[in-house]
Amino acid sequence: MIRIENINKRFKKLKALDNISASFEKGQVISLIGPNGSGKTTLIKSILGMVKPDSGKIYFNNEHINGGFSYRKDIGYMPQIGRYPDNMKVGQLFSMLKNIRNEPDENLDNELIREFNLCTIFEKPMRTLSGGTRQKVSAAIAFLFNPSVLILDEPTAGLDPLSSEILKEKIIREKGKGKLILITSHILSDLDELTTHVMYIQEGKIQFLKNIETLREDTGEIKLGKAIARIMKGEDPTGNFISEFLK
Amino acid sequence: MMKLPRYVLYDILRSKIIIAYTLFLFIVSLSMFQMEEDSSKAMLSLMNIILIVLPLVSLIFTTIHYYNSYEFIELMLSQPLSRKRILLSEFAGVALSLLSSFMIGVGIPVLLYSASETGFALLFTGASLTLVFTSIAFLASVISRDKAKGIGFALLLWFYFTLIYDGLVLLILFSFSDYPLEKFTLLLSALNPVDLGRIFIMLKMDVSALMGYTGALYKDFFGSGAGLLYTIGIMTLWIIIPLWIAVRKFNKKDL
Numbered sequence: 001m002i003r004i005e006n007i008n009k010r011f012k013k014l015k016a017l018d019n020i021s022a023s024f025e026k027g028q029v030i031s032l033i034g035p036n037g038s039g040k041t042t043l044i045k046s047i048l049g050m051v052k053p054d055s056g057k058i059y060f061n062n063e064h065i066n067g068g069f070s071y072r073k074d075i076g077y078m079p080q081i082g083r084y085p086d087n088m089k090v091g092q093l094f095s096m097l098k099n100i101r102n103e104p105d106e107n108l109d110n111e112l113i114r115e116f117n118l119c120t121i122f123e124k125p126m127r128t129l130s131g132g133t134r135q136k137v138s139a140a141i142a143f144l145f146n147p148s149v150l151i152l153d154e155p156t157a158g159l160d161p162l163s164s165e166i167l168k169e170k171i172i173r174e175k176g177k178g179k180l181i182l183i184t185s186h187i188l189s190d191l192d193e194l195t196t197h198v199m200y201i202q203e204g205k206i207q208f209l210k211n212i213e214t215l216r217e218d219t220g221e222i223k224l225g226k227a228i229a230r231i232m233k234g235e236d237p238t239g240n241f242i243s244e245f246l247k
Numbered sequence: 248m249m250k251l252p253r254y255v256l257y258d259i260l261r262s263k264i265i266i267a268y269t270l271f272l273f274i275v276s277l278s279m280f281q282m283e284e285d286s287s288k289a290m291l292s293l294m295n296i297i298l299i300v301l302p303l304v305s306l307i308f309t310t311i312h313y314y315n316s317y318e319f320i321e322l323m324l325s326q327p328l329s330r331k332r333i334l335l336s337e338f339a340g341v342a343l344s345l346l347s348s349f350m351i352g353v354g355i356p357v358l359l360y361s362a363s364e365t366g367f368a369l370l371f372t373g374a375s376l377t378l379v380f381t382s383i384a385f386l387a388s389v390i391s392r393d394k395a396k397g398i399g400f401a402l403l404l405w406f407y408f409t410l411i412y413d414g415l416v417l418l419i420l421f422s423f424s425d426y427p428l429e430k431f432t433l434l435l436s437a438l439n440p441v442d443l444g445r446i447f448i449m450l451k452m453d454v455s456a457l458m459g460y461t462g463a464l465y466k467d468f469f470g471s472g473a474g475l476l477y478t479i480g481i482m483t484l485w486i487i488i489p490l491w492i493a494v495r496k497f498n499k500k501d502l
Contacts, residue, residue, distance in 0.1 A: 011501075050324055051501045067498070073327035083318040087261055100250055100326060 001026055001149065001180050002047060007056030009042055009204075016042040017053065018204035024182065026148075029175050030209075031191045032184040033228065034201035040184045041080060043201070044151055047182075048077055073101070076147035080154045080184075082138035084126040090137060091122030094144070103145055112140040115166050131158045139167055143174070150174060150181045156190050168194065188225035195224070200231070207231075251323070251332065255340025258319070259312065265344050268304060272352025280360040287452060290357075290365055294448050297353065297373050298441055299409060302380045306401040309341050309384035314394040324502060334385070334497045338490060342381045349373050365451040372444035375482040379440045380405075382486050386493040389500065412439045429464045437477075440485045447478050 002024045009017040016039045024030055032040045045051040047058060049065060049072065057064055060071040084093060098108070113119065116136040121129070129137065135158050142150060152171070156164045171194055175181055185191055191198075199209040208231075212224070221227040259265055276293055283289035316337065323333045353373055357366045383404060388397040416435055420428060436443045450462075450469045468474045 045501075048325060050321075052499060069329045070327050072325065075325075077325040079321075079325070083321055085258060085316065085319045085322070087258060096254055097326070100323075100328070 001061060003059040003062075004043075004047070005057045005059070007043075007046060007053040007058065009039075009046065009051060009053045015204050017046065020056075020201075020204070020206055022199065022206060022209055024180055026180050027175070027178045028197050029171070029181045029183065029195045030197045030199055031195040031224075032182060032199050032201060033186075033188070033191075034207075038201045039204040040201055041153055042204075044077075044153055044182065044184065047151065048072065048075065073145070074148045076142035076145065076150045078135075078138045078142035078150075078152045078155055080157075082134045084134070084137070086125065086127035088126050089122065090118060090124055090126065090129070093126065093137070094122075094141075097141060097144065101145055107146055109143050109146045112136075112143050112167075112170055115170070116140060116163060132160060132163070135159050136163060139170075143170065148179055150179060152181065152183045154185055155183060156185060156187055164190070188228060189223075192224045198224070198228075200228070251328070251336035252339040252343065254319075255316070255337055256344055258316065259340060259344045264308065265348055268308070268345075269348040269352045272300075272349065273356065276353045276356035280356055286361040287365065290361055290369060290448075291452065291454065293353070293357075294369060294372075294445070297369070298376070298445055301349070301373055301376050302408060302441060303405050305345055305377050305380035306384045306387075306405050307398065308345065309381045310388045310398050310401045312341055313337065313385065313388040314397060321502060330498050331494050334389075334494055335490075338381065338385055342378055345377045345381060346374060349377055365448065368448045368451045372448055375486070376440060376444055379482060379485040379489075382490040382493070386489040386496070389493045389496045408439055408441050412442065416442075433465070433468065437481045440482060443478060443481055 004020055004022045007017055007020050008015075018039075020039075020043065032043065034040055042051055046053050047060075049067065049069065052067075057066075059065070060074075063071065065071055088096070094113070116139070118136060118140055121133065126134075126137075135155070139152075139155060142152065150171075155167055155171075159167065168190065171181060171183075175194065175196075181194075183191065183194065195212055197209060197211055198215055200207040210218075215224075215227050216222060219227040219230045221230060275296060279289045279293045279296075280286060283292065320333055320337070324330070350370075354370055357370060384401050387400045387404060391397045391400060416432070419435070420432070436446055446465060447469060450466050469478070
């Protein structure tokens, strides 16, 4: 569904993405993990066309995105820090997006709006919302248009346990529908029950992209957190763990 | 197609700054016409105010608006919309609101007191300058990511167009005063929309008789149909070129 070929991105001195190639298919839930500043968000933003890579190509459904925009209708994006027009009320934000997208109501996915009870804050301006509530709004927007690809950047950071659980269940339901989901998170225990593949990035390079089962076998750990910790501590991470997906 | 500009416009109207600006223009224009018995004198004072205030307000308002709506732009970018459309919608929203402020604030008093050729020249110049400086401000704000830098750059441009440029022209005229410079100054006027606007209005007024030989040459040129076309053409270029560069830069930008 999404194919990335040799993309490079440099921000002045910092090499944010170093020759990254990967391929993601329908039904996969891919966890992007790596230390802070390793290039996860830059990769996501490149897929969305917000950051323009210096070289390399990104294909969406076998079409080179090449500065186009219409492919984004199939992507739901939840940013790490949701920033919204301050004066706009929550309800207005939703109605504006619906108006711009022009989707018929029956195609919309209002589940998260209902489950997070966002209707009660529809009259509040965005600037008065707390960080967690903002996250809920971001999540509801990402799922609203029923996209076939979901890109979630730190979805559970800042959410209370209850909301975090609601969101996780929603992700699992969408995964069941055969959608492609990309998640970055530092809370590995959250990813444990969701993920099918793990992509580990460090200093802009992919260290490995592998199936969670293989990863568990290779490290002998059940918990994702421990498995990753073992790799980070242990052997040369590039050696043994070259992914079967990068052949 | 007008969906996005409508939201931009809605956002601008809510901030009330634009309403204050309209009122300011309205009160200034009205008081000019009230104080001066002679409406052409009032027009002259009004022109001087417009040529200073309009570019300044357009530049500053547009830059601040651009940086304040960064979140909106970011949000729109994650939707299936082209970058060009997003930026042009922003431009349309800002330009439309500034333009209507000017048309209400200055247009109504001018039409009431002095609906002459000079009056229309003033309105035309004011409207063009608003669009020109909105366009330039978009370029300035797209180029720099930092808000302070962007506003500083816009201010610098304002100084350049309203003060520094005139100084440079005077310097050139003094240094080369032995040569016939009439045609050359005509060319120089094209390089600064504020000057072009000033000449365009002045030549519709009686004061142009005081400007000597150059004035006569100008009057000959700007009074003709070709002069009008020339002014419209140059102003249009000043609107389109900065905006076009801004769209190109915006297309390549990382957000």
